[in-house]
Amino acid sequence: MALKFFLPFILSFALFLNSCGSGSSSSSTSITDDGTEVFSLEEKQFLHDLFLTEYLWYDQVASNIDYTQFTEPQEMINALRIDPYDQWSFTMTQQEYEDYTNQLTSGFGFGYTSDFFIYLVRINAPAYGLLFRGDQILEINGEAVTDTLIKQASDNLNVPTTFTLLRDGNQLYVTVSPSEYTFNVSLGKIITQGTQKIGYLRYDSFTENSVAEFERIFTLFHGENIDELVIDLRYNGGGSVTTASALLDNVTNAYASERQMYLDWNANYQQYNSSYTFEDIDLQDGNELNMKRVFFLTTKGSASASESVINALVPYLGADNVVTIGNFTHGKPVGMTGRVYSTNYYFLINFFVRNNDGDTTSFDGIPPVCIAEDDITHMMGDENETMLKTALHYIETDLCL
Template sequence: MKKLYYLLLLSVFFTTISCFEDLDDNIKPNSASNATIQDFIYRGLNYFYLYKADTPELANDAFASEETKSAFINSYGSPEAFFDYLKSDQDRFSILVADYIELENALGGVTLNNGMEYGLVLYPDGSGNVFGYVRYILPNTDAAAVALQRGDIFNTINGEQLTETNFRSLLSPDTYTIGLATYDGTSVTPTNVTIELTKTAYTENPVYLQRTIVVNGERIGYLMYNAFTRDFDPQLNAAFAQFQSEGIQHLVLDLRYNGGGSVETAVDLSAMITGQFNNQTFYTEEWNADRQEEFSAPGLFNTEISNGDAINSLNLSQVYILTTNRTASASELVINGLTPYIDVKQVGDDTTGKFQASFLLYDAPAPIFSRSQANLTHTYAMLPLVFKTLNATGNTDFIDGLVPDISLREDFANLGILGAENEPLLAAAIAEIATTRSPNYNFSVLKEVGDSNMGNLLEGVMVVD
């Protein structure tokens, strides 16, 4: 029985995704009371929350009567305040959303996007001013049409200087105008060039860049992969088929901006890199004490992607993975899960430190909390942490992130071209593979304060499929 509920929950979640549009016609949002929504929050966290034991009120025997429990649930002024109270201090990642339709779109890789993927850093002068740097440009977007490129710098929005207190509000509108600048490692200088950008609905293919590089006779595959989006598993698998056909001997997997996503895709990607460990344990799960026996199931290396296609495996015994502190959740699962089996060389910066997984809970009966049975008087839903992952040797709880073997941060004054042999992080990996000289870098490290995924509901989320 313990696996039946788990499989049913996953089946209901993904079969209802295809029916969302039909159900949307019946939703009458904002007609539910706070008490109704807060009762759903309590029921969901009481049942599935990983850190249930940290909040005394979530204990099964916390209240002497249903009346006492109802009084507690109704004592909070908003669902958000109630959710925040029930969350554990250990929890940085559980989310409550008022509009699950937007969240469902995000799970499919659909967001409002102008195509400029950027990071935000503080000026080096201590002024509190902020500048943005372009990480990469998404194809067929507004940013691509105006020829923005990686390494471009901007410091104003609609003529107003970005600061550590205003950058979120300035960058939130669907349309805004950036003011370009230069950064020489010391000073930010405006160029008086402005560019207007508009966000539209966009579906991002996370398989961003693939190439094969030959250095000193070594065939090195390079893949920049920016999100674990299950709908694009065939494209990911096709990239590995291309690597197979080109006979690569080494792989550099660029996850520097990959904030995570599907657990199943992480397992499949790891099987694409290897292939020699089928049916061996990739990760195990730790749920709350009430759910552990019923729901815990190991994740195994496998031979098929989600649509049934055979995985194209490289059978490698070593992989180089490029990381920054933006690298999170499913990306970290790949690194941690592969480490007991092959030589994983991490190049870049410490990762985020996200080892817990979530799945989507709607206001519906336990244990499924399914979309098909959701209360149609509101559109609140939760993605709470439900279990943490451990690799085959039990490693978990890396709250400060995974530490690189080769430590190197990005230089905002010299980002380099993604996929180019002299791009600093890739060059460091190539130097180890092909015994070439790795360039020496000396630059001021600036504090990052945000990026283009600030409004992404799934930023840093690892989702059970």
């Protein structure tokens, strides 16, 4: 089942924005008489130089290339990145970057499958509370649904769109107006199972602004003295490693000042290697947990920082106590540092992310301990949803469903 995100969604990158000296606005893309930006020779040289120096696989990049064959940055990136390892190096504009970090975007805010079943609605998006996971879209404004119709409607901001839906076997009509919106990426709840309290955290993206969101949820978990923790990363494509480190701080306070993970650059840039550590004791704010075991709900959409968090816990909790439920993760054991040229930000793969034992995850992804389908007939966090139900069963029996 193919998944489509109909929302600006960046898959699996670690954001470390650093300005490069060459990125001055005076030597950037040129502008034609009609206002069209041109991918300049200087910018192409800048990008090629990044590939030949900081790129993780720099020694496999062609040193002589014909710049005239490229008319836009992503086209050049696609030509230079090394397959099959690098599926991710990309560029984005300054505005796109700022919108992402501020969790600001526009449209409806839902993801759907190839047969138009909704599988995710962003928290606080225009569609949130109106369209639901498991709804099948039949029509858009009375016309049989297509990808093109959804995109056109989503781009038509502040104009109401009528969705004809199939929900629980019933056809109904729901009107949603796409708009600019700020979304959240975290939801938490307490599940009581017998005498145990289980904290469930839905976490959709490692954005820089999301730390305050999950801090509030961990305060709830700490106050309830939860026995087990389930973190739902099934659609979390990654984001800031700094945010991933903050999440780990909240999961356990038992390893103060110990190294969580480190970034391992290419042979010529080992001076850029950097480590992330658990909070010092005097920096802990009192809402941190001390989990002995953690469950993660994962799919191919769980990437990058999601995989790094899972991998970082293994040296401390032990592999048997880091329990993945669902399917293989995406398989992105690498990350990138952003470099700036004028209004373009370039994110090229720069480093491996390693845990305290020096291990990375596989390009094939992290395998599940228990295989479980992503059950879009139930809401995320519903105890009857197959992935969460499997985790709850494992908590009770130490067995997969």
